[in-house]
Amino acid sequence: MQTDRIAEPWGTRTPYGPGEAWPTRVDTHLADGVAPEDVDRWVQSATILHSNGDGLDIAVKDGEIVGVRGREVDRVNHGRLGPKDLFGWQANKSPDRLTKPLIRRNGKLVETDWDTAMDAVVNRTKELLDEQGPSAISFYTTGQLFLEEYYTMGLIAHGGIGTNHVDGNTRLCTATAAAALKESFGCDGQPGSYTDIDHADVIALYGHNMAETQTVLWTRVLDRLAGPNPPKVICVDPRMTPVAREATIHLAPRPGTNVMLMNALLHEIIANGWVDSDYVQAHAVGFAELEKRVADYPPEVAAEVCDVPAEQIREAARVLGQAERLLSTVLQGFYQSHQASAAAVQVNNVNIIRGMLGKPGCGVLQMNGQPTAENTRECGADGDLPAFRNWSNDEHVKDLAKVWNLDPMQIPHWSPPTHAMQMFRYAEEGSIRFMWVQATNPAVSLPELGRIREILAQERLFLVVQDIFLSETAQLADVVLPAATWGEKTGTFTNVDRTVHLSEKAVEPPGEARPDLDIFIDFSRRMGLQDKDGQPLVKWDDPEGAFEGWKDCTRGRPCDYTGLSYEKLRGGSGIQWPCNAENPDGTERIYVDGQFWAAPDYCESYGRDLVTGAPLSPVEYKALNPTGKAVLKAVEYLPPHEIVSQEFPFQLITGRTLYHFHTRTKTARAPQLQKAAPEVWVELSASDAADRGFTEGDLLEISTPRGRVEARLRISGIRPGVAFLPFHYGYWDSPSGHEPGGKRGRAANELTLTDWDPVSKQPIFKTAAAAVRRLSKGKGSPSLAPTTTGSRPVTADVPPTTGGPAAAVTEQMAATGGVK
Amino acid sequence: MKLGLAIGELHRSENHLAGALLAMSDRHKADHEIFYVARDIARWSQDHVQALAAIGRDYDVELDAQPEGDPSLLASLRQKASDAVGRRPEPGLLLLADLRHVYREASGVSLDWELLAQAAQGAKQEELLALAQRCHPETLRQVGWANAMLKVEATQVLVS
Numbered sequence: 001m002q003t004d005r006i007a008e009p010w011g012t013r014t015p016y017g018p019g020e021a022w023p024t025r026v027d028t029h030l031a032d033g034v035a036p037e038d039v040d041r042w043v044q045s046a047t048i049l050h051s052n053g054d055g056l057d058i059a060v061k062d063g064e065i066v067g068v069r070g071r072e073v074d075r076v077n078h079g080r081l082g083p084k085d086l087f088g089w090q091a092n093k094s095p096d097r098l099t100k101p102l103i104r105r106n107g108k109l110v111e112t113d114w115d116t117a118m119d120a121v122v123n124r125t126k127e128l129l130d131e132q133g134p135s136a137i138s139f140y141t142t143g144q145l146f147l148e149e150y151y152t153m154g155l156i157a158h159g160g161i162g163t164n165h166v167d168g169n170t171r172l173c174t175a176t177a178a179a180a181l182k183e184s185f186g187c188d189g190q191p192g193s194y195t196d197i198d199h200a201d202v203i204a205l206y207g208h209n210m211a212e213t214q215t216v217l218w219t220r221v222l223d224r225l226a227g228p229n230p231p232k233v234i235c236v237d238p239r240m241t242p243v244a245r246e247a248t249i250h251l252a253p254r255p256g257t258n259v260m261l262m263n264a265l266l267h268e269i270i271a272n273g274w275v276d277s278d279y280v281q282a283h284a285v286g287f288a289e290l291e292k293r294v295a296d297y298p299p300e301v302a303a304e305v306c307d308v309p310a311e312q313i314r315e316a317a318r319v320l321g322q323a324e325r326l327l328s329t330v331l332q333g334f335y336q337s338h339q340a341s342a343a344a345v346q347v348n349n350v351n352i353i354r355g356m357l358g359k360p361g362c363g364v365l366q367m368n369g370q371p372t373a374e375n376t377r378e379c380g381a382d383g384d385l386p387a388f389r390n391w392s393n394d395e396h397v398k399d400l401a402k403v404w405n406l407d408p409m410q411i412p413h414w415s416p417p418t419h420a421m422q423m424f425r426y427a428e429e430g431s432i433r434f435m436w437v438q439a440t441n442p443a444v445s446l447p448e449l450g451r452i453r454e455i456l457a458q459e460r461l462f463l464v465v466q467d468i469f470l471s472e473t474a475q476l477a478d479v480v481l482p483a484a485t486w487g488e489k490t491g492t493f494t495n496v497d498r499t500v501h502l503s504e505k506a507v508e509p510p511g512e513a514r515p516d517l518d519i520f521i522d523f524s525r526r527m528g529l530q531d532k533d534g535q536p537l538v539k540w541d542d543p544e545g546a547f548e549g550w551k552d553c554t555r556g557r558p559c560d561y562t563g564l565s566y567e568k569l570r571g572g573s574g575i576q577w578p579c580n581a582e583n584p585d586g587t588e589r590i591y592v593d594g595q596f597w598a599a600p601d602y603c604e605s606y607g608r609d610l611v612t613g614a615p616l617s618p619v620e621y622k623a624l625n626p627t628g629k630a631v632l633k634a635v636e637y638l639p640p641h642e643i644v645s646q647e648f649p650f651q652l653i654t655g656r657t658l659y660h661f662h663t664r665t666k667t668a669r670a671p672q673l674q675k676a677a678p679e680v681w682v683e684l685s686a687s688d689a690a691d692r693g694f695t696e697g698d699l700l701e702i703s704t705p706r707g708r709v710e711a712r713l714r715i716s717g718i719r720p721g722v723a724f725l726p727f728h729y730g731y732w733d734s735p736s737g738h739e740p741g742g743k744r745g746r747a748a749n750e751l752t753l754t755d756w757d758p759v760s761k762q763p764i765f766k767t768a769a770a771a772v773r774r775l776s777k778g779k780g781s782p783s784l785a786p787t788t789t790g791s792r793p794v795t796a797d798v799p800p801t802t803g804g805p806a807a808a809v810t811e812q813m814a815a816t817g818g819v820k
Numbered sequence: 821m822k823l824g825l826a827i828g829e830l831h832r833s834e835n836h837l838a839g840a841l842l843a844m845s846d847r848h849k850a851d852h853e854i855f856y857v858a859r860d861i862a863r864w865s866q867d868h869v870q871a872l873a874a875i876g877r878d879y880d881v882e883l884d885a886q887p888e889g890d891p892s893l894l895a896s897l898r899q900k901a902s903d904a905v906g907r908r909p910e911p912g913l914l915l916l917a918d919l920r921h922v923y924r925e926a927s928g929v930s931l932d933w934e935l936l937a938q939a940a941q942g943a944k945q946e947e948l949l950a951l952a953q954r955c956h957p958e959t960l961r962q963v964g965w966a967n968a969m970l971k972v973e974a975t976q977v978l979v980s
């Protein structure tokens with residue numbers, strides 16, 4: 001059957017019951033006029049415009065990508081695809097792809113050849129190494145390259161250049177996921193599996209609009225909800241999202257009060273005796289401290305601070321406390337808000353004290369935002385050491401030095417790795433003088449854009465940008481390196497639930513664009529980077545060689561890839577790590593029977609103070625957790641750093657929409673997606689709009705002490721007192737290029753404040769104080785925000801979002817249903 | 821018994837530590853983590869000041885329960901100045917000096933709490949002992965934070 005998948009983003013229901021297999025449904029979308037039998041070949045890959053990691057095949061005809069089809073055999077999606085996957089591939093062949101390197105001459109970027117561009121990069125690196133040393137050099141990467149590329153880049157930066165300044169834009173999306181897992185379990189690595197949705201009787205989503213961020217995973221939930229014995233759903237979100245609309249209980253706390261709410265939920269669970277005491281006794285430390293801390297947080301106190309009825313908090317705690325199979329998931333509503341890690345850790349605490357880990361239906365998914373963010377973290381491209389080695393454990397550093405054949409002194413480990421926000425600070429004060437930005441767009445995605453543009457535009461900063469389009473950031477670069485993207489290169493990547501997929505090259509990259517891996521290896525060779533025996537530091541020339549090198553690096557570590565190979569990943573489903581001799585088919589659930597990776601000599605991290613962020617010393621950790629149990633960490637609630645005032649009466653939160661990814665560099669170049677959400681909007685509640693006499697479609701100015709944005713008003717189901725702006729919209733497709741054209745911009749990050757979580761160092765995008773005023777009346781024409789999602793209007797007369805014939809997708813259901 | 825004297829001394833040193841944290845925060849507004857976290861944890865000292873003033877009455881010491889404020893005009897001047905020099909490298913060295921100062925102040929306060937706890941135990945003053953047991957861990961976290969931030973900042977400042 002054919003479905004308009006812009007109008008119906010989650011497609012047709014295939015209901016199933018608890019413990020049953022999720023029925024397959026194969027989604028296919030091909031370019032206009034191409035029939036399945038016209039396709040020359042189908043090339044195996046997985047999805048890249050979100051973090052879900054759905055298996056798909058790329059359709060190739062006459063050397064071009066002409067569509068995609070979900071892989072029925074894949075454990076993640078059982079054939080389904082989301083709207084961004086179905087339509088986003090069209091961006092690959094945009095006429096404005098970068099096809100030649102660019103270099104700045106007399107203030108302007110001009111085309112050049114690879115030798116000239118790479119020599120400019122290498123010469124500046126060498127000059128700065130001579131003049132200042134590695135502290136001048138920084139790498140700011142992404143969550144969108146492949147594993148092989150991160151590992152190679154991390155090796156070059158850490159082992160070759162010897163700099164501590166390596167991070168990814170994963171700092172903005174999953175840093176708190178990693179931090180929360182390290183705090184509770186001593187190590188990164190997802191305790192849950194997507195299959196927990198098949199078994200759970202309660203699914204709790206904390207600040208996680210799964211319906212828009214992981215559409216296929218939400219489809220799985222919708223199919224459970226449509227089947228027999230559906231799970232109860234708890235949603236914590238200040239907006240009336242699609243998740244909130246399906247929720248058994250929807251808690252909409254004031255932004256910035258998540259820790260208060262979590263402490264009250266824990267208070268109720270403990271006070272009512274819903275704790276699995278045997279599990280806690282055997283497998284966790286810190287319960288007494290937690291019990292003492294949350295005693296001060298009865299629902300009445302939280303009701304006041306969070307502005308959520310105490311009875312609702314009690315009811316939610318009762319559902320959590322009486323769940324038999326509890327799956328908890330967390331995303332940006334917690335990660336990008338005040339006390340991010342502290343709040344995410346309290347979600348882990350709920351599952352630990354309820355003994356809900358390592359069993360079907362019992363898990364925690366601390367979600368990622370980007371397709372390959374897990375690899376940024378694993379490979380050390382976010383600054384951590386590869387394969388979850390502990391930078392403050394000398395034995396781990398020595399072991400890594402052995403894998404890399406380097407002196408341990410060459411690998412920086414004197415202090416925690418420099419996080420992205422600190423790198424931009426060092427660039428601001430002038431001690432970082434070289435920044436290599438890869439596949440990310442800080443000139444739109446970082447907070448307080450006025451400041452970020454000033455930093456990037458400095459004469460004294462040598463800025464290299466490696467990308468597929470001339471993004472806002474690329475426009476400020478000294479050298480631009482044109483890269484190949486998904487479908488034009490081979491590599492592997494790993495999703496949230498540890499599933500590794502192979503993504504094969506389907507077509508040639510345009511012009512002179514090169515795979516990111518080739519660019520890194522070229523840089524290393526031109527730099528003459530060597531190991532301690534004078535051999536080339538990077539010992540591979542192709543993706544498969546890099547993958548084999550990575551396997552060596554993971555041997556015996558939690559993310560063990562030694563049982564995987566390209567050959568094994570071809571043909572079937574993705575495979576979950578750890579995959580090794582003991583688990584040749586991968587591992588569906590970790591932390592079975594309360595066995596953790598938290599032993600002091602094995603763990604990735606000794607943890608941090610949840611308020612100050614100060615790292616614990618090895619001695620402190622050994623005293624706290626000598627035998628490697630789960631750690632229950634308690635924390636006090638702190639008021640947000642920017643609070644509303646008479647002048648700035650709204651709390652501003654930024655976020656995303658189902659139809660776009662990041663700064664729209666790909667999704668705005670896919671016509672169906674761009675048409676579904678063509679321009680920025682601002683959401684206010686009906687009562688706030690009525691108080692000010694605003695109506696749907698009015699043009700508003702939203703301002704903070706940092707800047708001003710204009711956007712049309714969507715009156716939505718958001719909680720009163722809160723304004724929402726999507727962060728996707730920048731300037732690359734506007735006349736002004738990389739910055740606002742007039743005194744008001746359209747990028748939400750003109751307004752956000754520079755502040756970050758002291759534990760995960762993730763910037764805070766969801767707690768700023770803002771003012772709102774009307775610039776002009778809408779005269780009856782509504783905002784163009786999607787009607788299918790969290791931005792659904794509450795007023796009548798807004799035409800529904802549809803995609804028409806161009807958005808038609810074939811959905812092929814399995815012959816048999818879920819009941820077998 | 822000289823417990824009152826020890827309480828008075830702690831009251832003074834906690835007040836001083838809160839002031840040092842707030843002043844450092846103002847001086848380094850362009851170093852955002854320093855700016856915000858120093859303010860967050862200055863609250864602990866201010867809370868200790870109040871608690872010490874309350875318990876001081878049992879030992880016949882008159883102490884001001886109101887933490888010494890940082891005059892807001894001065895604070896805002898400092899913040900403006902620190903914003904203005906935020907793009908120059910010199911504040912890095914100043915930051916090291918400030919962190920070192922906070923580290924030493926907080927360590928002194930920590931020692932004072934230890935002495936007070938011992939004395940409270942010796943004199944079987946349960947309420948006072950409980951207060952020390954509640955407050956002292958927070959002081960240690962202040963020490964730990966200053967130490968950690970020093971380690972993070974020092975390398976870049978000194979090698980660049």
